[in-house]
Amino acid sequence: MAIVEFNCQPLALADLFALSKAETEIHVSNVFFERIEQSRSTLEQIMQKEGVRYYGINTGFGSLYTTEIAKEDSIKLQENLVKSHACGTGNRLDERAVRCLLGLKILGFGWGLSGIRREVVERLLEFYRLGILPEVPESGSLGASGDLAPLAHLSLPLLGMGFFNYKGKRHSGAEIEPMFGLPPLQLREKEGLALLNGTQYMLAQGLMALEDALKAWNWAQINAAAGLDAYSGNAAAFDPRVQAARPHAGQIRSAMGVLDLLYDSQLQRSERKYLQDPYSFRCVPQVHGAIYDSLQFIGSTLEVEAQSTTDNPLIFTDSLEIISGGNFHGEPLALAMDYLKIALAELGSISERRIYKLINGDRSLPVFLTPNPGLNSGFMILQYSAAALVSQNKQGAGPASVDSIDSSRGQEDHVSMGANAALQARAQVERVWRILGMEWMTVCQALDFHLPLCSSPRIEKYRNLFRAEVPFLKEDAEMSPMVEKSIAFIQTHG
Numbered sequence: 095m096a097i098v099e100f101n102c103q104p105l106a107l108a109d110l111f112a113l114s115k116a117e118t119e120i121h122v123s124n125v126f127f128e129r130i131e132q133s134r135s136t137l138e139q140i141m142q143k144e145g146v147r148y149y150g151i152n153t154g155f156g157s158l159y160t161t162e163i164a165k166e167d168s169i170k171l172q173e174n175l176v177k178s179h180a181c182g183t184g185n186r187l188d189e190r191a192v193r194c195l196l197g198l199k200i201l202g203f204g205w206g207l208s209g210i211r212r213e214v215v216e217r218l219l220e221f222y223r224l225g226i227l228p229e230v231p232e233s234g235s236l237g238a239s240g241d242l243a244p245l246a247h248l249s250l251p252l253l254g255m256g257f258f259n260y261k262g263k264r265h266s267g268a269e270i271e272p273m274f275g276l277p278p279l280q281l282r283e284k285e286g287l288a289l290l291n292g293t294q295y296m297l298a299q300g301l302m303a304l305e306d307a308l309k310a311w312n313w314a315q316i317n318a319a320a321g322l323d324a325y326s327g328n329a330a331a332f333d334p335r336v337q338a339a340r341p342h343a344g345q346i347r348s349a350m351g352v353l354d355l356l357y358d359s360q361l362q363r364s365e366r367k368y369l370q371d372p373y374s375f376r377c378v379p380q381v382h383g384a385i386y387d388s389l390q391f392i393g394s395t396l397e398v399e400a401q402s403t404t405d406n407p408l409i410f411t412d413s414l415e416i417i418s419g420g421n422f423h424g425e426p427l428a429l430a431m432d433y434l435k436i437a438l439a440e441l442g443s444i445s446e447r448r449i450y451k452l453i454n455g456d457r458s459l460p461v462f463l464t465p466n467p468g469l470n471s472g473f474m475i476l477q478y479s480a481a482a483l484v485s486q487n488k489q490g491a492g493p494a495s496v497d498s499i500d501s502s503r504g505q506e507d508h509v510s511m512g513a514n515a516a517l518q519a520r521a522q523v524e525r526v527w528r529i530l531g532m533e534w535m536t537v538c539q540a541l542d543f544h545l546p547l548c549s550s551p552r553i554e555k556y557r558n559l560f561r562a563e564v565p566f567l568k569e570d571a572e573m574s575p576m577v578e579k580s581i582a583f584i585q586t587h588g
Contacts, residue, residue, distance in 0.1 A: 099123065100121065102123065105401065107397055119223070122200075131212050133208060134211050137151075141283060152165070169280060172284070180249075182233060189259060196221055196228075197222060200219055206409075207403040210288045224274060226251065226274065228250065229247065229256060229264065230248055235512075236509040237514070238510060241293060253281070291405035291422045296431070297516075301400075303520045306527070310438075316584075317537060321452065321537045325375060326457045343386075346379075355553060359553070360549070361547050362550075385440055391433070396427075406419060424511075424512030428515045432494060436491045442526040446481055449480050455467075464567065465569075494511040495511060538561070556587060564579050
């Protein structure tokens with residue numbers, strides 16, 4: 095069980111990743127709630143002023159900001175906002191991401207700038223603790239005024255509306271009270287707006303994509319090291335002196351990691367016949383390293399975003415002011431997610447190139463890694479399948495952030511498309527896992543042709559575990575089930 099402390103102190107990336115786990119507990123400090131209560135008290139004090147308009151509190155929303163709302167309608171205004179904005183479509187967000195989304199939404203209120211009541215935040219915390227996971231459609235956010243449509247769906251069950259999932263079963267929001275004894279909330283001034291404004295949807299999606307990308311990078315290192323042995327490759331290109339001549343942190347990390355994985359390899363101790371290797375092997379430190387550096391940059395961006403207040407307007411207690419700004423605009427995340435898409439496309443691309451080299455009949459390996467090519471096609475079409483995924487990732491790497499579309503009668507005239515970028519990034523990393531699984535299956539097949547010489551003890555440990563599930567292919571067999579086992583294997587090992 096992981097415990098994440100919400101105490102108005104910055105959280106590490108590992109804590110943010112942990113928010114998506116079912117076994118994680120959120121512990122909230124007194125200071126966290128004190129800031130929330132102080133912010134609400136300040137808002138109520140400011141609202142006593144007569145004749146002053148405050149966006150979304152006593153005005154309409156978006157381009158309707160010029161429309162004044164009567165005091166007696168201010169509560170109805172907040173409920174209408176949630177209902178009208180809950181118009182997302184498409185596949186439902188997976189439970190892992192919804193859990194993260196809930197945690198991030200709670201975290202964002204703790205900086206004390208949102209003017210929301212403690213009661214509302216406590217209800218969100220109850221949802222998280224009990225496993226009440228609102229049903230959130232994937233599509234509908236422009237990533238501009240935050241993630242309006244997804245966050246509206248997240249908020250509906252607070253009002254006894256919408257749908258939620260509990261222990262794998264779908265329920266109506268109206269069932270929350272009889273099931274858990276939690277009556278519907280009545281939102282007050284600013285609260286609907288605080289719930290809906292914010293970048294937590296694209297941030298949650300981004301965190302899921304990044305966590306998986308970091309794990310995939312680690313396995314890509316294993317594939318590269320094992321593949322170098324399988325291809326009779328030369329580890330000289332990974333020499334620390336080479337990396338010191340171009341000291342990017344990721345490049346040094348990648349080269350050191352591959353050498354560590356190859357430590358005590360019988361194949362590396364045998365005579366190296368080939369002076370140089372193709373780039374997909376020789377340039378692993380440069381390519382994997384650059385990808386790793388990009389993941390670190392993306393991680394730092396997501397960390398900052400998680401420790402931010404991204405709704406609007408903001409309540410400043412020290413000066414008794416309500417200020418409208420643009421912290422809900424998703425541009426920082428949109429650019430980071432586009433960068434992630436490109437990095438993932440490259441990770442999959444170099445992986446597929448190593449598959450191609452291994453099945454090409456080079457360096458004493460049989461064509462298509464089958465003992466009897468011709469009668470058997472071996473790994474021929476596995477490479478086709480990997481290439482198709484690589485092509486999809488190349489197509490998906492196009493930047494979403496350069497797109498924009500006018501909305502809300504021109505008031506929201508530049509949008510980030512950060513939610514689309516984050517959705518695309520999650521699809522990219524899913525395809526990369528599949529490519530890496532195919533590469534691992536290919537590498538293991540190629541290593542078998544070198545027996546009795548073996549790779550390093552670390553690599554052989556993984557290969558022996560894998561061989562207990564997927565055997566060496568002496569002749570053609572149905573490949574897809576073995577590919578699926580290979581993908582599952584690398585996602586649960588390493």
